[in-house]
Amino acid sequence: MRIQFGRAVALSLTLAFTGCGDDSSFSPTVGSVAGAYSATIFTLDLGSAGVVNQLVLGADVAMTLAPDGTTTGHLFVPGAGENGGDLDADLIGTWTLSRGGVTFDQTADTFIRDVRFTADRDRLTGDAPTGHNNVHLVLTKSE
Numbered sequence: 001m002r003i004q005f006g007r008a009v010a011l012s013l014t015l016a017f018t019g020c021g022d023d024s025s026f027s028p029t030v031g032s033v034a035g036a037y038s039a040t041i042f043t044l045d046l047g048s049a050g051v052v053n054q055l056v057l058g059a060d061v062a063m064t065l066a067p068d069g070t071t072t073g074h075l076f077v078p079g080a081g082e083n084g085g086d087l088d089a090d091l092i093g094t095w096t097l098s099r100g101g102v103t104f105d106q107t108a109d110t111f112i113r114d115v116r117f118t119a120d121r122d123r124l125t126g127d128a129p130t131g132h133n134n135v136h137l138v139l140t141k142s143e
Contacts, residue, residue, distance in 0.1 A: 028119035030097055034067040037124060041138035044130075061112075061139065065095050065102075075110055111135050 026032075039061035042054040054077060063073030073091035080087040093106030093113070102117040102124055115126035115137075122141040127134055 026121045028097060028100055028102075030067055030069075032121075033097055033102060033119050033124075034065050035122075036062070036064045036142045037073075037139035038062045038142060039137060040140040041136060043136045045134040045136065047132060061091075061137065063091050063139065069094050069096065071095050071104060071106065075108070075112065112137075 039055060039059070042059050042061060044052045044054060046052060057078055059077040059080075061073070061075050063071055065071055071091055071093050075087065075089040075091055077087040079085075087110070089108035089110050091104075091106055091108060091110075091112065093104055093108075096103050096105075097119065100119055102119050103115075104113045104117075106113045111128040111130060112126075115128045117124040117126035117137075117139070124139040126137050128137070129135075
């Protein structure tokens with residue numbers, strides 16, 4: 001009995017961990033990528049001066065990717081606009097999924113339209129070099 005119980009536990013653990021793999025098997029489709037997203041990581045790497053967490057400073061990114069390829073949303077970054085003003089941009093436009101990445105074509109001239117975002121399960125990740133700095137943005141899908 002003890003051996004059978006041990007095998008049952010081992011089999012249960014094997015089956016449980018089999019479903020807990022990484023996202024390497026995720027193959028994004030328009031249907032799986034479409035949805036509402038918000039920024040969960042938004043940093044500006046200033047090199048030797050350090051990394052600035054834009055979310056802590058009041059920045060916000062919210063965007064909805066519709067299945068028809070259109071986008072709506074908003075980007076706000078305090079102090080990042082022209083002459084030190086706030087960057088406040090409407091993210092209306094379009095999105096395209098190609099080879100596991102998402103690109104945006106939006107009216108607003110922001111770094112978002114210059115970045116190819118990697119599409120993972122419920123997450124879009126992008127890095128944008130801006131001069132000598134780098135913006136890192138992770139958008140997480142709402143459920």
